[in-house]
Amino acid sequence: MTAPLPLPPVSDPFRLPFHYGALHQVGIDWLVEPGPVRELLAKHHPELTAAAFEDGRALVSLNYQLYFAQYAFGGGVTQEIEFNVIAFPRGAEGRLPRLSYAQYAQGWDQTKLLGIARVHVVCDNPFAIRAGRELYAEPKFPGRFEVGLPSLNGPAGETWNIRCKAAAIGPDDTLGDDLGPLLDITADLDGLTPVAANSAPITGYGTDREGRLLAGPMNVYQPYRWYDLAAPEHSGRARLAVHAPESDLGSDVLTLLCDGTDGTEGTPAAGAWTYQSPPVAAHNRPYYVPTGRRP
Numbered sequence: 481m482t483a484p485l486p487l488p489p490v491s492d493p494f495r496l497p498f499h500y501g502a503l504h505q506v507g508i509d510w511l512v513e514p515g516p517v518r519e520l521l522a523k524h525h526p527e528l529t530a531a532a533f534e535d536g537r538a539l540v541s542l543n544y545q546l547y548f549a550q551y552a553f554g555g556g557v558t559q560e561i562e563f564n565v566i567a568f569p570r571g572a573e574g575r576l577p578r579l580s581y582a583q584y585a586q587g588w589d590q591t592k593l594l595g596i597a598r599v600h601v602v603c604d605n606p607f608a609i610r611a612g613r614e615l616y617a618e619p620k621f622p623g624r625f626e627v628g629l630p631s632l633n634g635p636a637g638e639t640w641n642i643r644c645k646a647a648a649i650g651p652d653d654t655l656g657d658d659l660g661p662l663l664d665i666t667a668d669l670d671g672l673t674p675v676a677a678n679s680a681p682i683t684g685y686g687t688d689r690e691g692r693l694l695a696g697p698m699n700v701y702q703p704y705r706w707y708d709l710a711a712p713e714h715s716g717r718a719r720l721a722v723h724a725p726e727s728d729l730g731s732d733v734l735t736l737l738c739d740g741t742d743g744t745e746g747t748p749a750a751g752a753w754t755y756q757s758p759p760v761a762a763h764n765r766p767y768y769v770p771t772g773r774r775p
Contacts, residue, residue, distance in 0.1 A: 488694055491614050498611070500547050501555070502757040503700070504629060506640040506667050507543030508718045511581055511750045514538040516735050521565050524619070525597045527693040528567040528685055533581040539566040539750075540736055541596070542665055542720070544642045546629070559625045560603040561644050561665075563729060564596035567685065569693065585706050585751050587679035592697065595683030600729040602644050602662065606653045616696045617686030622647040624658050632759060638669040640754070646724065661723040662730060667707075667752045668717050674705035677753060700755060707752045718749035 490496055517530045517538035530538040541564045549556050566584070568576060572593050579588055602623035603609045612618035628641040642665045648656030681697035688694060709717050722738060724730040737747055 488615075488688075494611055494615055496615065498615075499549065500757075501550050502548040503755060504546040504757065505543060505753075505755040506642070506665075507541050507753045508665060508667055508720070508749050509539055509541045509581070509585065509751045509753075510737055510747050511537040511539055512736050512747055517565055520599060520732060520736070521567060521597060524599050525565075525567065525685060525687045525693070526691070527570055527687065528565075528597050529570050529573070531566045531568060531576075531584075531594050533579070533584065539581060539584070540564065541566070542663075542733075544625075544627075544640070544644075544665065546627070556605060556607065558603065558605040558608045559627070560601055560605075560608070560620075561623070561625075561642065561663075562596065562598055563600040563733065564598055566594055567597040568593040568595065569695075581750055582708060582710075585679070585753065586675060586677045587704075592681060592683045595685050595695065597685045599732060602646075602729065604647070604655055606649055606655060609649075616684060617688040617694050618684075619686075622649050622655060623662065624655065630754075630756065638672070638754075640665075640667045640669070642666070646727065662727060663723060663733060664719075664721045666719040667754075668719075669707055669752060669754070672707050672714070672717070674707050674754070676703040677706040678703050679706075679753075680704075702755075702758075704753045704755050707754075709749045709751050715748055718752055 511533060514530060514536055517540060521528055521530050533539055542561060544561050546559050575591055576593055577589060584594060598618050601618050601620040603620050604624055609620040609622060612620040624645040624647045626643040630638050644662045646659035646662050648659060650656040680700035684696045684698060686694045720737060722730045722733050725734055
């Protein structure tokens with residue numbers, strides 16, 4: 481009988497679970513040829529196997545997150561982009577249901593063995609970079625973001641525009657200089673009807689420096705909204721452009737998703753999914769109070 485494994489350590493000053501005060505997220509999925517995905521996964525997470533969907537294709541995703549967290553010392557806002565492969569631990573094939581991509585995207589895998597194997601994570605918060613590396617073995621590095629998001633405080637619409645840029649960490653552990661754009665993603669979801677997707681908890685996989693596989697589930701307390709982009713009329717709703725092909729992130733995205741000519745994706749997106757925390761308060765429009773003064 482196999483002995484129980486110890487829990488991974490939680491170093492100070494971190495506390496788990498990590499609680500999000502608000503979360504806004506968009507993800508884009510691509511079904512791609514499995515060979516390059518398996519090679520990439522073997523390099524970064526050798527104890528994981530790439531999941532297979534229609535025609536044996538693998539699934540990769542780019543997802544952007546904007547989240548708020550409240551700490552004992554105040555509040556913090558973080559943005560990040562993850563480049564992930566959908567995968568499961570080696571030897572677990574017999575425990576997995578046979579699913580199409582659409583079924584997986586809507587949360588039909590209740591084993592939660594199908595998880596996100598993080599290959600690259602770009603983040604604009606040095607504290608979150610450290611936490612991701614130390615707690616979850618996330619391959620995080622610094623970056624900056626320019627975004628246009630659906631918002632109750634902005635113009636109506638369901639279009640997400642994300643520009644991810646490289647950055648440095650300054651000597652005082654603050655975010656340093658802007659080092660130029662890495663990639664852009666756009667999800668033009670206006671006019672599309674989403675499906676409620678009960679996909680949480682989402683299992684995130686990491687591999688630490690000793691080669692040990694970690695799994696960390698993330699609960700999200702309302703359904704995601706999933707958009708099926710497989711229909712021909714939805715072609716072009718999701719767009720990707722790579723600006724730094726020499727970077728590790730750019731090189732891997734080009735290999736898996738792009739046609740190799742102009743840095744734009746050659747494989748059409750299969751789907752997109754979004755999550756936006758509901759507002760908890762609203763400061764309403766002011767009105768004039770009659771005081772007897774002449775207008």
